[in-house]
Amino acid sequence: SAVISQKPSRDICQRGTSLTIQCQVDSQVTMMFWYRQQPGQSLTLIATANQGSEATYESGFVIDKFPISRPNLTFSTLTVSNMSPEDSSIYLCSVWNTHNYGYTFGSGTRLTVV
Amino acid sequence: KNEVEQSPQNLTAQEGEFITINCSYSVGISALHWLQQHPGGGIVSLFMLSSGKKKHGRLIATINIQEKHSSLHITASHPRDSAVYICAVNVEGNKLVFGAGTILRVKS
Numbered sequence: 743s744a745v746i747s748q749k750p751s752r753d754i755c756q757r758g759t760s761l762t763i764q765c766q767v768d769s770q771v772t773m774m775f776w777y778r779q780q781p782g783q784s785l786t787l788i789a790t791a792n793q794g795s796e797a798t799y800e801s802g803f804v805i806d807k808f809p810i811s812r813p814n815l816t817f818s819t820l821t822v823s824n825m826s827p828e829d830s831s832i833y834l835c836s837v838w839n840t841h842n843y844g845y846t847f848g849s850g851t852r853l854t855v856v
Numbered sequence: 857k858n859e860v861e862q863s864p865q866n867l868t869a870q871e872g873e874f875i876t877i878n879c880s881y882s883v884g885i886s887a888l889h890w891l892q893q894h895p896g897g898g899i900v901s902l903f904m905l906s907s908g909k910k911k912h913g914r915l916i917a918t919i920n921i922q923e924k925h926s927s928l929h930i931t932a933s934h935p936r937d938s939a940v941y942i943c944a945v946n947v948e949g950n951k952l953v954f955g956a957g958t959i960l961r962v963k964s
Contacts, residue, residue, distance in 0.1 A: 743901075751896075773950055779897070784942065784954040832897040838950045844904045845889065845952070850897030 743839050744769050748848030755855050762821045763851045765835035770815035773838040780831045791818045825855045859883050862943050862955035869962050875930040877958045879943030890917050890928045891942040933962045
């Protein structure tokens with residue numbers, strides 16, 4: 743299975759600022775996903791990051807708030823823009839492994855907005 | 857009603873006990889996944905099932921496609937098994953829909 747390095751692991755940010763989260767994969771993967779996990783809740787898909795094209799966002803999530811880059815098949819970033827305390831969550835990236843048809847998840851970024 | 861329902865929400869067990877976590881879903885799926893999330897937030901994939909039963913060490917996962925139900929069993933539980941266990945299903949285009957998770961605490 744692929745191995746994902748996700749950074750930062752945690753951050754405390756001021757409201758109104760932006761934070762960019764990075765995920766580096768040790769192999770080329772076609773599909774990469776970004777999730778949000780609000781406190782006490784399960785994971786919700788934000789978007790699917792596509793290499794060479796715009797990300798596909800789920801209902802309730804917009805590009806202006808969560809811009810995503812996918813410059814190649816091993817790397818992606820998610821930016822949380824103009825943050826408010828309601829953005830305090832764990833953010834995770836995930837990839838689909840075509841070799842074993844399973845998922846690998848990043849270690850998560852625990853974001854607190856104050 | 858959520859598409860994926862897990863029970864129980866919270867589970868406390870004594871070390872050595874046999875543990876069962878249940879997952880029911882209401883949609884058509886191509887596969888079901890059991891995931892483990894530790895306090896730091898990282899998630900590990902335990903099993904992917906489309907039919908039958910899988911075993912890995914002390915963990916056993918079963919799925920009944922007709923009844924739209926899956927179970928995760930932990931034999932001889934240990935405090936290091938304490939984590940959140942999440943059931944997730946593939947619905948379309950490799951998208952996952954997640955259950956709310958089961959918080960497991962194993963006491964020594």
